[in-house]
Amino acid sequence: SQTIHQWPATLVQPVGSPLSLECTVEGTSNPNLYWYRQAAGRGLQLLFYSVGIGQISSEVPQNLSASRPQDRQFILSSKKLLLSDSGFYLCAWSVLAGGYNEQFFGPGTRLTVL
Amino acid sequence: GQNIDQPTEMTATEGAIVQINCTYQTSGFNGLFWYQQHAGEAPTFLSYNVLDGLEEKGRFSSFLSRSKGYSYLLLKELQMKDSASYLCAVTDSNYQLIWGAGTKLIIKP
Numbered sequence: 001s002q003t004i005h006q007w008p009a010t011l012v013q014p015v016g017s018p019l020s021l022e023c024t025v026e027g028t029s030n031p032n033l034y035w036y037r038q039a040a041g042r043g044l045q046l047l048f049y050s051v052g053i054g055q056i057s058s059e060v061p062q063n064l065s066a067s068r069p070q071d072r073q074f075i076l077s078s079k080k081l082l083l084s085d086s087g088f089y090l091c092a093w094s095v096l097a098g099g100y101n102e103q104f105f106g107p108g109t110r111l112t113v114l
Numbered sequence: 115g116q117n118i119d120q121p122t123e124m125t126a127t128e129g130a131i132v133q134i135n136c137t138y139q140t141s142g143f144n145g146l147f148w149y150q151q152h153a154g155e156a157p158t159f160l161s162y163n164v165l166d167g168l169e170e171k172g173r174f175s176s177f178l179s180r181s182k183g184y185s186y187l188l189l190k191e192l193q194m195k196d197s198a199s200y201l202c203a204v205t206d207s208n209y210q211l212i213w214g215a216g217t218k219l220i221i222k223p
Contacts, residue, residue, distance in 0.1 A: 043201065043215035044157075090156055099144045099164075101209050105156035 002027035006091050006106035013113055019064075019078040021109050023091030026072065031093040033074040034103065035066055038088040050074060086113045116140045118214035120202050125220045126192055134187045134200050134217045142207020148176050148187045149201040151216065157201055161187070189219075197221045 003026045013019060025031055035047040046059045048066035056066050063082060067075045074091060088110050092103040118138045126132040138146070145164040149157035163169055163178035163185060175188040187200055202214040 041218070044213045046213075049210075088154075096209055099205070099209065100162070101145075101205055101211065102147065102159055102162065103211060105158070108156050110154075 002093075002104065004091065004093055004104060004106040006089075006109055008109060009107065010110045011112070013081050013111065015083055015113055016080050019076070019081050019085070019111070021076040021089055021091075021111075023074045023076075023106055024072055025074075025093045028072070028093065028095060030071060031095050032101070033068060034092040034094070035074065035076050036090040036092065038090060040087075044090070048076070081113045083113050086111055116206060116212045118202055118204060118212055120200075120214040120217045122215070123218045123220065125222060126189075128192055128194060128221055128223050130192050131188065131190050132192060132219065134189075134202075134219065136185045136187070136202035136214055138183050138185070138202070138204045138212070138214075140204045140206045140212050143180060144205040144207070144209060146176075146178055146185050146205070147201075147203045147211070148185075149203065151199045151201060153198070160200075192221050194221050194223070 005024045033050045036044045037047055038044050048058055050056050050068045053068055064078050088108050090108045091106040094101045094103045120136050147162050148160040150160050151157040161176040163176050166178055168177045173190045178185045199216040199218045201216045203211045206212055
């Protein structure tokens, strides 16, 4: 069976500090991978998605970046965090099959920037 | 542009029935998902509709009308644990999921 891991679960960082969030998927090959951010009480905002190693599409211009160094590893980074980067970060995976692309989410990372 | 509309918040009573509506305008349509998200947790899959009609799964049912760009999620015999946000998402012509902002459902005893 497939599983998705995210860490850390919670993070408190000062403004201007760097960020690295990691997501790994097990039990599937060549998945589509996604990074979302969710502000308190709001919907999901797609930040990045990847259809393969080294292939990253950015949906929202910002001070965040993403990388996919391995097939089942997806990393979200920032060189200098802003207060507005606070939120709930979710990683997800999917495998498109016959038009069906259910997304499966990791447990999330709650980031607070102070 | 692409747009998905859901009510922001709904309140219902334990044991009752509630219907959460979702209307969408997207570039193409390849299916509609409903997800449940409890506070502080990740969304989890509830249902999927790609053809018109009703899909039933236990206490939960989901309906789709592609000609009207409309879906609803029906929750029966409400329980306190059903208090959560319910997210509607549509797969567009590029097979990307377009997400609604979610409906927060509050269940009162």
